[in-house]
Amino acid sequence: MFKDGESHPFFMIFLNCYTYLLPIFVETHLRMPNILLIEDDVTFSAILERFLKKNGFSVEASYSSEEAQKKLSNTKYDLVFTDLRLPDDDGISILTKVKEKHPETPVILMTGYAEVSTAVKAMKKGAFDYISKPFNQDEVLIVIQNALKGDNQQKQKSTEAAAAPQAKTEKKKEAFPKKAVTGISSASTKLNEYIKLVAPTDMSVLIMGDSGTGKEVVAKRIHDNSSRKDFSFIAVDCGAIPKEIAASEFFGHVKGSFTGAVNNKIGHFEAANGGTIFLDEVGNLSYENQIQLLRALQERKIKPIGSNQEIEVDIRLITATNEDLLQAVEKGQFREDLYHRLNEFTIKVPNLYERKEDLLIFADHFLNMANEQLNKNVLGFSDEVITIFQQYKWPGNLREMSNVIKRSALLTQGDLIEKSVLPMELTNPPKENQHIKSFSTKDNERDLIINALNEVGNNKSKAARLLNITRKTLYNKIKEYEIEA
Numbered sequence: 001m002f003k004d005g006e007s008h009p010f011f012m013i014f015l016n017c018y019t020y021l022l023p024i025f026v027e028t029h030l031r032m033p034n035i036l037l038i039e040d041d042v043t044f045s046a047i048l049e050r051f052l053k054k055n056g057f058s059v060e061a062s063y064s065s066e067e068a069q070k071k072l073s074n075t076k077y078d079l080v081f082t083d084l085r086l087p088d089d090d091g092i093s094i095l096t097k098v099k100e101k102h103p104e105t106p107v108i109l110m111t112g113y114a115e116v117s118t119a120v121k122a123m124k125k126g127a128f129d130y131i132s133k134p135f136n137q138d139e140v141l142i143v144i145q146n147a148l149k150g151d152n153q154q155k156q157k158s159t160e161a162a163a164a165p166q167a168k169t170e171k172k173k174e175a176f177p178k179k180a181v182t183g184i185s186s187a188s189t190k191l192n193e194y195i196k197l198v199a200p201t202d203m204s205v206l207i208m209g210d211s212g213t214g215k216e217v218v219a220k221r222i223h224d225n226s227s228r229k230d231f232s233f234i235a236v237d238c239g240a241i242p243k244e245i246a247a248s249e250f251f252g253h254v255k256g257s258f259t260g261a262v263n264n265k266i267g268h269f270e271a272a273n274g275g276t277i278f279l280d281e282v283g284n285l286s287y288e289n290q291i292q293l294l295r296a297l298q299e300r301k302i303k304p305i306g307s308n309q310e311i312e313v314d315i316r317l318i319t320a321t322n323e324d325l326l327q328a329v330e331k332g333q334f335r336e337d338l339y340h341r342l343n344e345f346t347i348k349v350p351n352l353y354e355r356k357e358d359l360l361i362f363a364d365h366f367l368n369m370a371n372e373q374l375n376k377n378v379l380g381f382s383d384e385v386i387t388i389f390q391q392y393k394w395p396g397n398l399r400e401m402s403n404v405i406k407r408s409a410l411l412t413q414g415d416l417i418e419k420s421v422l423p424m425e426l427t428n429p430p431k432e433n434q435h436i437k438s439f440s441t442k443d444n445e446r447d448l449i450i451n452a453l454n455e456v457g458n459n460k461s462k463a464a465r466l467l468n469i470t471r472k473t474l475y476n477k478i479k480e481y482e483i484e485a
Helices: 009-030 042-054 065-074 091-101 116-124 137-156 158-163 165-175 186-198 215-224 246-251 287-299 325-330 336-342 356-374 383-391 397-411 445-455 460-467 471-480
Strands: 034-038 058-062 079-083 107-111 129-132 205-208 233-237 276-280 316-321 345-348
Touching: 034 042, 034 065, 042 058, 058 065, 065 079, 065 091, 079 091, 079 137, 091 107, 107 137, 129 137, 137 356, 186 215, 186 345, 205 215, 215 233, 215 276, 215 316, 246 287, 287 336, 325 336, 356 383, 356 397, 445 460, 445 471, 460 471
Parallel strands: 034 058, 034 079, 079 107, 107 129, 205 316, 205 345, 233 276, 276 316
Antiparallel strands: none
16 A cells, blocks of 8 residues: 555656657657748749648748758758759759758759750759749649658668669659650651751751740750750749849849848859750740840850859850740830841741641650659540540640649549549630630730630639740730730
8 A cells, every 4th residue: 555645666667658659659640741842933932832831840040041041050850942043053952951960861952944954964963852833732732741751761761772873863763754755746847857956056946836836845855955954954934034133144144233132142144054954935025035046146255244244154145035026026025136146046936736746745745744743643534534635725835734744643543544533624715706816916915815814714814825825924014015914
């Protein structure tokens, strides 16, 4: 028997175990995964941070590499999510620093400059994954969950992983295959011949084609088959750059040169030195920006804003447009001397509907990509879906097909993509207002934008999809044409 006030020994053992195990249980089962978000775009960072917190993650934001390094010195994070381009550093460098301090911490890189070679380089250096802006929210969550799951498995099987580094590298390479899908149709054969012909030269190439036809892919193939392939390929969406900051984006700036210039910034031209710079939607550049671009191309020198020192650049220029630049020249909207500087060789990229023999080749390619990105194992398409694909006009071309297949793969629960998971525009294509989708010249851009906004109830995202342009480009166009929306 125990006296009053004296504890039973078994109770004391239980109490001690409870006191010891409770914090461990809370730490391993109830703690929210801790993410370090490194992004210099304050608005985008706030949106992404809010989205991640809403989905059960603890997030700390940094707006520069220097700030992030201080946080990494004091805190161990479950995941690091970093932009590829920062004012004072780049994502590859941050990846290396993270891996030196915390080799088990997964790192995901994000960028608006979707580039296969950079992705492969990041993978070789230990990045878990690589995604491009704008994000699909479901994809972001899947990639993060896979990264956290992979991190736990890495901790449990570190010995096994260390024994096969080469296999790991090869697996990552497969996620970003270098060999592009070229197609077998006569239109694709002609396109491939032009690429093969011009790639070894240093000629400036103007790529023409409707939105979504894969103009950037063509530009990347030219770069990959040139003598500059071991240097950078920098892709720039001219339609997404406001004219006020275009000079800073192209040529960089020095700290303090204008309000908001809190750090030195390397511009796209300097970043592409030795390699290739690809300017998409070049027809959207303002007249002032066209003059700046022409001067840089003629002199092969750039001067960052606020700097007195010129920097010599050795670049190859590839541009793309879905407009008739000659018509823009005639109207005085595009400089004739710049047009001739860009147009040493022209390549016209055919629409997807003109490449009917390639349709299922591209469909299989995009399905493989979707399986890899979404961690799915969808085997193919039902006969009914194949028929729908072959009958559909694909106004958004390859970009539309990629999005349709990725969405359908995400919704598919069985082995085959069925009609039930296809978006309505494929299963019940509209028979009127088709003209809205031909957003190709400046003649009626303002009317097209207004009509699109009215048709979708002023929903900017839907209007952008209808016009086959990015939402950011739509906002710039709304501002340019002073449309009340």
